[in-house]
Amino acid sequence: MNSADPRGADSPGADDPGLGRRLGVDVGSVRVGTSLSDPGAFLATPLVTLQRDEKRGSDLTELVRLVAEHDVVEVVVGLPKTLAGRHGPAAEAATAYAAALADRVSPVPVRLCDERLTTVVVSRVLAQRGVKGKKQRAVVDQAAAVEILQSWLDARARFVAARKDEV
Numbered sequence: 001m002n003s004a005d006p007r008g009a010d011s012p013g014a015d016d017p018g019l020g021r022r023l024g025v026d027v028g029s030v031r032v033g034t035s036l037s038d039p040g041a042f043l044a045t046p047l048v049t050l051q052r053d054e055k056r057g058s059d060l061t062e063l064v065r066l067v068a069e070h071d072v073v074e075v076v077v078g079l080p081k082t083l084a085g086r087h088g089p090a091a092e093a094a095t096a097y098a099a100a101l102a103d104r105v106s107p108v109p110v111r112l113c114d115e116r117l118t119t120v121v122v123s124r125v126l127a128q129r130g131v132k133g134k135k136q137r138a139v140v141d142q143a144a145a146v147e148i149l150q151s152w153l154d155a156r157a158r159f160v161a162a163r164k165d166e167v
């Protein structure tokens with residue numbers, strides 16, 4: 001993988017690609033939610049939900065297309081660790097997915113971002129807002145991808161601000 005650490009989540013750092021759009025990815029066993037940042041890397045918005053296609057990899061092919069279409073400088077894939085911070089089957093699947101995506105989008109870096117409970121929290125918020133059933137399933141993956149990417153963007157902004165303070 002480009003720079004995603006197979007042992008755990010990455011964090012924004014010295015190898016930051018600078019300004020440009022980021023693509024957020026929430027990998028599920030059935031669907032893949034995506035989000036996209038603005039070029040200034042401040043705000044994540046929903047993009048599309050893809051059907052997961054483990055046999056043919058059409059979801060990965062579509063992600064490659066989105067990276068090119070939107071001039072993405074960095075891809076952020078959610079890493080669903082357990083509450084204890086360990087890698088379970090979902091984290092192993094996300095790590096493998098990120099590695100497969102990194103092979104296809106190189107030299108664009110693919111990062112792993114800790115996303116414990118993101119989908120659970122998003123599902124609860126949507127339910128509280130009256131979005132339930134099929135309507136919720138249609139947007140929960142995109143909303144989770146937004147949460148993953150926004151948390152990355154916020155951490156990146158803190159890193160960039162701290163680096164400016166050091167200069």
